[in-house]
Amino acid sequence: MTPIDLFAEYCDALDEGPLDEWPSFFTPDAVYRIVARENFTRGLPLALMLCESRAMMEDRVRAIQELSMYAPRVMRHVVSAVREPEPDAVTASYAVFETPPEGDTRVFSTGRYLGRLALDDGMVRFSELTVVYDTALIPTSLIYPL
Numbered sequence: 001m002t003p004i005d006l007f008a009e010y011c012d013a014l015d016e017g018p019l020d021e022w023p024s025f026f027t028p029d030a031v032y033r034i035v036a037r038e039n040f041t042r043g044l045p046l047a048l049m050l051c052e053s054r055a056m057m058e059d060r061v062r063a064i065q066e067l068s069m070y071a072p073r074v075m076r077h078v079v080s081a082v083r084e085p086e087p088d089a090v091t092a093s094y095a096v097f098e099t100p101p102e103g104d105t106r107v108f109s110t111g112r113y114l115g116r117l118a119l120d121d122g123m124v125r126f127s128e129l130t131v132v133y134d135t136a137l138i139p140t141s142l143i144y145p146l
């Protein structure tokens with residue numbers, strides 16, 4: 001699987017579901033984090049979302065499906081400029097659009113994916129994925145992974 005295919009399937013799982021598939025894009029000991037560009041640039045460790053294993057990602061999915069209360073919405077990821085700066089590394093730009101049931105589509109988040117890849121059970125997966133979002137604030141509560 002190429003990095004472009006990996007991102008396409010990753011985004012499809014987030015946009016179309018089932019959300020249960022999201023953790024399967026990661027190795028068991030993978031790290032997933034969402035950080036503000038300012039924190040990332042300054043080397044600050046504060047993350048808006050941090051999962052330090054696939055098990056933590058599975059817990060996040062369970063919490064979204066069983067515990068979270070939020071207004072329904074459709075999320076749509078657009079990924080571009082996928083590059084492999086090193087053999088096991090991948091970067092890409094992203095935009096996520098949000099559409100509430102009764103309302104206009106708006107830009108929810110833009111930024112960059114910075115990932116590390118590894119073979120796991122014969123599949124290319126993320127061993128690390130850092131989502132660096134461009135704005136200082138996410139406009140609404142961040143429920144789903146980006």
